[in-house]
Amino acid sequence: MPLLNQALRAALDTRQPLLAELHAQGTDCYRLFHGSQEGASGLTIDRYGPQLMVQSFHTTLENAALLELHATINARLGLETLLVYNDRSRGNSRIDRSDTVYQASAAALEDLIGHEWGLKYRVRGRHAGQDPLLFLDLRNARGWVKAHSAGKSVLNLFAYTCGVGLCAAAGGAREVWNLDFAEGNLTVGRENAALNPELLAMEFIQSDYFPAIRQLAGLPIAQRRGQKLPSYLRLEQRQFDLVLLDPPAWAKSAFGTVDLLRDYQSLLKPALLTTAEDGVLICCNNLAKVALEDWREQVLRCANKLGRPVRDCQVLAPATDFPSADGRPPLKTLILQL
Ligand SMILES: C[S@@+](CC[C@H](N)C(=O)[O-])C[C@H]1O[C@@H](n2cnc3c(N)ncnc32)[C@H](O)[C@@H]1O
Incomplete structure (x- = not known):
């Protein structure tokens, strides 16, 4: 989906100054792509420390598109982020836990730590609730x-x-x-x-x-x-x-x-x-x-x-x-x- 990748690159360009500011203040949890405003309604991409959390709310993302956006973000951040894809496009925003599109690695689903304002927060890609643990x-x-x-x-x-x-x-x-x-x-x-x-x-x-x-x-x-x-x-x-x-x-x-x-x-x-x-x-x-x-x-x-x-x-x-x-x-x- 080249259009999605184009929109993502533009979003990453726009965020350059903000990301520098956030990193300097001890924050590595932030939104990298806010689809409703940046060209792909119903798609959000967030970084939670070492983890990249992709969520779709309207339509399931194709496997190739998911892997392409992961590669684009890793290259831009200079990191090997751990990808978790939570498809919430069905059933009242519940996560599709059958995970037919992309099986997250065990490392991505472990308990991780993200930072905001210099503080540590628990990061967990899948848990009993629907939302990530930090809004x-x-x-x-x-x-x-x-x-x-x-x-x-x-x-x-x-x-x-x-x-x-x-x-x-x-x-x-x-x-x-x-x-x-x-x-x-x-x-x-x-x-x-x-x-x-x-x-x-x-x-x-x-x-x-x-x-x-x-x-x-x-x-x-x-x-x-x-x-x-x-x-x-x-x-x-x-x-x-x-x-x-x-x-x-x-x-x-x-x-x-x-x-x-x-x-x-x-x-x-x-x-x-x-x-x-x-x-x-x-x-x-x-x-x-x-x-x-x-x-x-x-x-x-x-x-x-x-x-x-x-x-x-x-x-x-x-x-x-x-x-x-x-x-x-x-x-x-x-x-x-x-
Ligand atoms: C949108 S979250 C609030 C976000 C939170 N203020 C934060 O800093 O991330 C909603 C929270 O409200 C709680 N909640 C909903 N109804 C409640 C009620 N009647 N009494 C107490 N807690 C409630 C839920 O358990 C949930 O943790």
């Missing part, structure tokens, strides 16, 4: 947290593999809590902590978001009519200096529904109340169909209504390895000074 478009937010955490108490909500928590610990936070309901994700978070043993020991809170954040915020836990709530972890009301709220686009649990399109407020309100006076709340919305301006207005209005007006609101865009021709990247991040 690369959040790198700038992690960098911001690392630069602004000294002496702070930090709460990382929807923590996944705890990358934000790790950055807070590396930035000199005095206390870091990572909260997520998925035990497997927090287990990887613990592995990430173990890979960086010089850092402050973090807390890992396995809980559904809704009961946890409402207790921290001092709000009642709503019971649905006629339905008994499952048991939940008890937490005391308290606030944190720096809170990060990065929820998935949609998720349903026994306690409520995460729905970034229809109801950001029910996530935001308790997170605002859990942020200390003079504290910072970083909130994200990764839904492409939500416009930044509309969402920002909603967020500011909610804070005002709650009596926690925002003193300053900064927009943080993903780095240029996630290009966006119209200047509207799906991942939107607001840094709110309260």
Whole structure:
């Protein structure tokens, strides 16, 4: 597929300055090809340290095209990267584990280590979940947290593999809590902590978001009519200096529904109340169909209504390895000074 290779070469040319910058700052995990914006919709190519992770979301990549792009990237990086191809073009973005196109080598599927902002992260090409263990478009937010955490108490909500928590610990936070309901994700978070043993020991809170954040915020836990709530972890009301709220686009649990399109407020309100006076709340919305301006207005209005007006609101865009021709990247991040 010569057109794909042409598009890939152009993407690599454009990234030259960024890659030099990232390597200098201790980062070897980044996006090399962002297909939707660079000429092959539904294809992404990411470097995770020694590993090259190729993912297709719309159509299966032919074997020859896959091997050609691998060779092109190796030549450009001057590395023998370990190729993993995860075809997610079928069945609700599940990985096709039958691997008919390309069998990854045993070395590529081993537990590996990637780096970002000088920190070590677990890299695993295939695991029980679908996504790679580090979301690369959040790198700038992690960098911001690392630069602004000294002496702070930090709460990382929807923590996944705890990358934000790790950055807070590396930035000199005095206390870091990572909260997520998925035990497997927090287990990887613990592995990430173990890979960086010089850092402050973090807390890992396995809980559904809704009961946890409402207790921290001092709000009642709503019971649905006629339905008994499952048991939940008890937490005391308290606030944190720096809170990060990065929820998935949609998720349903026994306690409520995460729905970034229809109801950001029910996530935001308790997170605002859990942020200390003079504290910072970083909130994200990764839904492409939500416009930044509309969402920002909603967020500011909610804070005002709650009596926690925002003193300053900064927009943080993903780095240029996630290009966006119209200047509207799906991942939107607001840094709110309260
Ligand atoms: C998109 S990831 C968040 C990315 C993460 N903030 C990061 O830094 O990479 C979504 C996470 O939310 C968690 N999650 C989804 N619904 C939840 C809920 N109701 N309570 C707690 N965690 C939830 C999932 O387990 C998953 O780890």
